[in-house]
Amino acid sequence: DAKTTQPPSMDCAEGRAANLPCNHSTISGNEYVYWYRQIHSQGPQYIIHGLKNNETNEMASLIITEDRKSSTLILPHATLRDTAVYYCIVGNNQGGKLIFGQGTELSVKP
Amino acid sequence: NAGVMQNPRHLVRRRGQEARLRCSPMKGHSHVYWYRQLPEEGLKFMVYLQKENIIDESGMPKERFSAEFPKEGPSILRIQQVVRGDSAAYFCASSPLTAGNEQFFGPGTRLTVL
Numbered sequence: 215d216a217k218t219t220q221p222p223s224m225d226c227a228e229g230r231a232a233n234l235p236c237n238h239s240t241i242s243g244n245e246y247v248y249w250y251r252q253i254h255s256q257g258p259q260y261i262i263h264g265l266k267n268n269e270t271n272e273m274a275s276l277i278i279t280e281d282r283k284s285s286t287l288i289l290p291h292a293t294l295r296d297t298a299v300y301y302c303i304v305g306n307n308q309g310g311k312l313i314f315g316q317g318t319e320l321s322v323k324p
Numbered sequence: 325n326a327g328v329m330q331n332p333r334h335l336v337r338r339r340g341q342e343a344r345l346r347c348s349p350m351k352g353h354s355h356v357y358w359y360r361q362l363p364e365e366g367l368k369f370m371v372y373l374q375k376e377n378i379i380d381e382s383g384m385p386k387e388r389f390s391a392e393f394p395k396e397g398p399s400i401l402r403i404q405q406v407v408r409g410d411s412a413a414y415f416c417a418s419s420p421l422t423a424g425n426e427q428f429f430g431p432g433t434r435l436t437v438l
Binding site: 248255257259309310312314316317 | 328359366372379380382383413415417426427428429431432
């Protein structure tokens with residue numbers, strides 16, 4: 215079973231920031247938070263990951279709470295092409311399987 | 325640098341036939357993962373391989389399914405005597421030896437069993 219909890223769906227207006235929450239209250243000290251997304255019928259795409267510090271790359275920002283029990287993925291200026299299912303996954307950084315939950319289906323609307 | 329390649333992209337088989345799905349990892353990647361996505365369901369891990377070794381096959385069905393990643397050539401996921409319930413999208417992912425869990429996925433093979 216997935217070790218994360220996400221809302222099943224969210225809407226976002228085009229051009230606005232999309233903030234996707236994730237709860238991972240049982241995360242252990244050496245586990246990272248990874249975010250992937252799957253645009254309809256395509257293979258999943260890695261977005262970002264972090265341990266305890268906030269992270270930013272060209273795609274998104276990741277905010278992890280101080281107690282590490284939850285995090286938020288931020289897409290600063292959502293576009294229609296960001297419509298996808300977003301998965302929050304907890305795991306170590308030594309390789310190994312990804313356990314996908316149900317994810318959040320983000321719909322970006324014009 | 326080409327991404328993960330999978331072929332065929334679409335495969336149609338009749339019940340009882342064999343299906344062979346191929347995955348060529350990104351250049352320099354020695355770790356390969358296979359996942360399955362049944363219609364209207366989430367992605368499920370099947371097997372994790374390094375060159376010539378199966379590291380974790382905890383998600384593989386006990387019968388009819390096998391996987392290999394030979395020293396030379398692509399990784400192969402083989403399904404013998406396919407049944408309608410095997411119809412799904414099969415995704416392969418690869419990662420480099422030194423990476424964490426950043427996995428790069430291919431476009432998938434959509435298997436339809438008639």
